[in-house]
Amino acid sequence: MSDVLASLGRFLPELLLMGALAIVIVADLATQTWSLAKSRNLLVGLTLVGLGAAFVASFGEPGGGSLFASMIADDGLLGVLRPLFALTAIFVLLFSLRSKELDGVRMGEMVALLLTVTAALMWMAGSVNLVMIYLSLETVSVASYIMVGYLSSDRLSNEASLKYILFGAVSTGVMLFGLSLLYGLTGTLDLYEVRAALAANDAGPALILVLLLVAGGIGFKIAAAPFHFWCPDVYTGAPTPVTAFLSVGPKAAGFAVLIRFFYSGIAQPGADGTFTAVGGVDWQGLLIVLAVITMTLGNVAALLQTNMKRLLAYSSIAHAGTILIGAAALSSAGIGAVATYLVIYLFMNLGAFLVVILVHRATGTFELDGYAGFWKRSPLLTVAMGIFLFSLMGIPPFAGFFAKLYVFAAAIEADLAWVAVVGVLNSAVAAFYYIKVLRIMAVDRGDGALPALRFSRLDAALLLALVVPNVVGILFGGALDQISEVAQRLLDLA
Amino acid sequence: MIPLEHYLIVSAALFSVGVFGILTRRNAVNVLMCIELIFNSANINLVAFSRFIEGALGGQVFALLVIVVAACEAAVALAIVMSLYRITKQVNLDEAAELKG
Numbered sequence: 001m002s003d004v005l006a007s008l009g010r011f012l013p014e015l016l017l018m019g020a021l022a023i024v025i026v027a028d029l030a031t032q033t034w035s036l037a038k039s040r041n042l043l044v045g046l047t048l049v050g051l052g053a054a055f056v057a058s059f060g061e062p063g064g065g066s067l068f069a070s071m072i073a074d075d076g077l078l079g080v081l082r083p084l085f086a087l088t089a090i091f092v093l094l095f096s097l098r099s100k101e102l103d104g105v106r107m108g109e110m111v112a113l114l115l116t117v118t119a120a121l122m123w124m125a126g127s128v129n130l131v132m133i134y135l136s137l138e139t140v141s142v143a144s145y146i147m148v149g150y151l152s153s154d155r156l157s158n159e160a161s162l163k164y165i166l167f168g169a170v171s172t173g174v175m176l177f178g179l180s181l182l183y184g185l186t187g188t189l190d191l192y193e194v195r196a197a198l199a200a201n202d203a204g205p206a207l208i209l210v211l212l213l214v215a216g217g218i219g220f221k222i223a224a225a226p227f228h229f230w231c232p233d234v235y236t237g238a239p240t241p242v243t244a245f246l247s248v249g250p251k252a253a254g255f256a257v258l259i260r261f262f263y264s265g266i267a268q269p270g271a272d273g274t275f276t277a278v279g280g281v282d283w284q285g286l287l288i289v290l291a292v293i294t295m296t297l298g299n300v301a302a303l304l305q306t307n308m309k310r311l312l313a314y315s316s317i318a319h320a321g322t323i324l325i326g327a328a329a330l331s332s333a334g335i336g337a338v339a340t341y342l343v344i345y346l347f348m349n350l351g352a353f354l355v356v357i358l359v360h361r362a363t364g365t366f367e368l369d370g371y372a373g374f375w376k377r378s379p380l381l382t383v384a385m386g387i388f389l390f391s392l393m394g395i396p397p398f399a400g401f402f403a404k405l406y407v408f409a410a411a412i413e414a415d416l417a418w419v420a421v422v423g424v425l426n427s428a429v430a431a432f433y434y435i436k437v438l439r440i441m442a443v444d445r446g447d448g449a450l451p452a453l454r455f456s457r458l459d460a461a462l463l464l465a466l467v468v469p470n471v472v473g474i475l476f477g478g479a480l481d482q483i484s485e486v487a488q489r490l491l492d493l494a
Numbered sequence: 495m496i497p498l499e500h501y502l503i504v505s506a507a508l509f510s511v512g513v514f515g516i517l518t519r520r521n522a523v524n525v526l527m528c529i530e531l532i533f534n535s536a537n538i539n540l541v542a543f544s545r546f547i548e549g550a551l552g553g554q555v556f557a558l559l560v561i562v563v564a565a566c567e568a569a570v571a572l573a574i575v576m577s578l579y580r581i582t583k584q585v586n587l588d589e590a591a592e593l594k595g
Contacts, residue, residue, distance in 0.1 A: 131556050138563045142570050149574050158578040165571045166525055166587075170516055173532035176560065177509055180539035180553075184502075187547040189556065 007067035010074050013054040013082055017119040020050020021112055028108030040107045044093060047111040051090045051118065058082035058122075066491060070190055072126035073260070076489030080339045081125040081256055084346055088248045089118040091350050094462055095241040100361045101151060102239055110150060114245070117143045121249050125256035128264060128491060130179045130189040133257055134172070137221065140250055141168045147245070148238040160237025167230040168220065175217020178210045185210065191265040192492065195278060198266060202280030207266070211283050214261060215290065221254030222320045225294040232301075235313035240360065243309060244353035247316045252342045258327055259335055259490075262287070269493055273332035274414070287328035292422055295321030299429040308356050308366050311433060312349075315392060318430060319345060325423055326407040329414040332493070336484030337406035343483055344391075344403040344473065351388035351466035355381060362453050371437065373446020378453035382441045384463050389434040391470040394427050399473025402480055501542035508535035522575045522585045526568060533564045 008015065024046050031039035062079035066072065093114060096102050102110070120139035127133045145168065149161025183189060185206055186197035198207070219227035235243045266283065267275040277283055298318030305311040323345075326337035356366065358381060363370045375382045391400035404427065408420040455463070473480070508531050515528030537557040544553030579585055 131552070131559060134556075135559060135563065138567065142563075142567055145570055145574065149577065152577050153581070155578075155581050158574065158581060161574045162522060162571075162578055162587075165567070165574055166522070166529075169526075169529045169567055169571065170532070173512070173529055173536070176536040177532060177539070180505075180536040180543070180556075183540060183550075183553055183556070184543040184547075187543070187550045189552040 003069055007072075010063050010065075010067055011072075013058040013086065014119045014122050016054045016057055017050060017115050017122075020047060020053075021115040021119070024050070024108070024111050024115060028106075028112070036104065036106065040097075043107050043111050044097060047093055047115060048090065050115060051086055051093065054118070055083055055086035055090065058086055062486070062489065064489070064491075066128065067126070070192070071129045071132045072123065073128045073264075073491040074126065075491045076486040077256060077259065077335065077339065078122070078126040079489075080343070080483055080487040081252060082122050084252055084343055085118050085121040085125070085249055088245060088252075088346055088350070089114055091346075091354075091462070091466070092241050092245040092249075094458065095244060095350075095354060095357055096239070098361060098456070098459060098462075099239060099241050099357050100364065101154075102241065105151065110147065113143045113147050117147070117245075117249065121253040124253040127257070128191045128260055130183065130191070130194075133261070134176060134179060136253075137175075137217070137257065138172060140253060141172060141221075144242075144246060144250060147242045148234055150239055150242065156237040157239065158237075160234045163237075164230055164234045171217050171220035171227060174213050178213025178217070181206060181213070182210045191260060194265045195268065198279035199268060204280055207279045207281045211266070211281060211286060215286060218254055218258045218261065219290065222251050222258065222324075223317050224290050224320050224324060225297040225317065228294070228297070228317050228320075231317055232310045232313040235316075236307060236309045236366075240309065240353060240357050240366075243312075244350055244357075247312070247349055247353070248342075248346050251316070251320060252346075255323060255327065255338055255342060259338065262327070263330075263335065264490060264492065267330065269332075269490075273488075275330045275332075277330075284328060284330050287324060288416065288419055291321050291324035291328050291419065293321070294318070294324060295423060295426045297321075299426050299433075302433045303429070305433070306368050308359075308368055308371070308437070311368070311437070312352060312356070315430070315433075316349065318426065319349070319392075322404065322407055322423055322426070325411050325416070325419050328419070329410040329416060331410060331414050332488040333406075333410040333413055333484075335490070336488045337410040339487030340406045340480050340484045341403040344399045344469075344480075347466055347469040348388050348391040348398075348400050351463075351470065352385070352392065354462055354466060355385045355388065358453070358455075358459060368437065368440055371440045371446075372444040373450075374441040374453075375443075376446065376452075377450055380455075381453060381463075382438075384467050385441060386438055387467055387470050389438055391473075393431050393434045397471075397474040399470045402473055402477070406480070406484060498542060498546045501538055505535040505538040505542070508532075508538065520587050522578075522587055523572075525587065526571050526575075530564060530568065533560060536560065 063074040124136035145165040151157035186194045223231040302314035326334045391398035394400045394404040411420040512528045512531035540553040540557040
């Protein structure tokens with residue numbers, strides 16, 4: 001009991017989100033008769049306060065212990081990811097105000113779902129128990145299925161949601177089967193006890209089966225090939241703010257689970273910041289293969305896309321592959337690289353999606369053709385898109401370059417130079433399609449008669465908030481180092 | 495007492511039937527039923543292991559939670575199928591191909 005009470009104090013961001021959730025649900029019911037705009041403003045305002053409070057509360061020194069009888073690790077990795085989730089949700093909430101798809105749609109359920117997913121992402125990032133991993137993953141999944149199908153009269157949105165839930169349920173089911181076998185092999189549900197049991201006696205081939213099954217579940221969440229099939233369809237069909245959210249939040253949480261499961265559950269930390277696999281299965285190769293396939297497939301498929309949302313979907317698959325290189329490095333530096341990449345990825349990817357939302361508001365299309373001649377209509381938006389895309393490409397001095405730098409440095413340090421080389425080659429391929437978008441926006445002639453684009457004050461503020469971190473990333477090398485260093489402090493390494 | 499292997503064989507068979515059904519069935523509701531089979535195969539594993547490993551009750555609690563979550567998931571999935579049915583008047587997955595993957 002005292003453990004629970006002590007844990008509650010370290011659980012403040014999640015509690016604030018749950019409180020906001022309760023208030024939002026009641027407020028939605030109480031304002032059913034209000035006009036759409038009025039109730040929307042109230043609900044978004046309340047949610048924003050809740051998310052903002054959680055964002056502020058999520059800063060601070062990580063406690064270093066575990067919460068709720070070793071269910072959740074209150075360590076550095078969670079400390080880095082908690083504010084990331086809250087910030088993503090804040091951006092996405094503001095995006096949804098500007099999204100044409102959500103015009104005239106009641107927002108009560110959307111904000112409630114957003115708060116639920118944000119809290120569940122925080123649980124997911126901290127879970128160090130097989131039950132907790134499964135429960136938090138399912139909470140995130142079920143709520144995001146509904147968010148994807150939020151436009152209930154839109155065929156694409158429904159179709160995307162159906163595909164998402166079928167793929168999602170299968171992959172979590174497969175993962176659950178793997179977890180149940182792992183429980184049988186080790187007799188415990190606690191990740192650290194799993195490791196101790198595996199270190200005591202090798203599990204042999206059964207562990208390979210477990211790893212493949214679990215990799216399926218986690219691979220689905222981070223959209224790694226060959227578990228990525230859902231990704232382009234779901235990203236295209238979902239309302240764009242939801243797409244933006246899925247491409248950052250659940251992906252980051254998926255990587256957190258990956259690190260917890262592989263680094264805390266089936267690997268042992270060594271003296272010099274490296275990890276060695278336990279249980280008699282060398283699984284580093286599995287992650288390397290996943291990383292290489294995912295990067296290559298994502299980038300090559302993105303070259304062929306003519307729809308902006310699909311292009312960004314494949315680009316996000318490719319980025320998942322790059323982040324996987326960091327995870328495959330089997331070192332503390334690798335964990336730091338993954339966390340740093342995720343933080344920078346938030347700003348560059350959400351930025352690109354914001355431009356997609358604003359262009360859709362102006363032109364009503366997500367097709368690349370619709371982007372022609374945007375330089376004439378809005379030089380500012382074109383420049384902003386250029387910054388986001390160069391950052392995604394990994395061109396210095398934009399922030400994306402440093403994200404890649406950390407990952408490749410971790411890979412080279414871990415004697416995986418060839419994987420880093422594959423990663424650099426992939427970045428070169430990626431440049432083709434990112435530059436194609438820019439060329440269409442800046443060089444191609446669009447319909448010259450269309451009026452210049454006007455930003456609302458919110459648009460300008462959002463663009464500024466997303467552009468600045470991408471541009472000045474170079475000035476904050478120290479902060480990035482610190483993020484990397486904090487994230488490396490896993491529960492058993494604190 | 496029934497030995498552990500028997501439980502594991504049943505659960506592996508259920509899992510295989512589930513995966514086979516998911517790959518071959520074209521009706522969304524059938525696929526959902528096959529997904530339930532996969533969840534239940536994992537449940538059998540969890541409860542059987544919990545019974546045979548000294549002092550490991552966690553598996554039974556895990557299985558209970560899985561049942562609850564699977565019910566939630568099925569509810570959401572059926573709601574989505576219903577919603578799509580209202581638009582397209584069918585539940586065949588081959589027809590849900592406006593988004594080409």
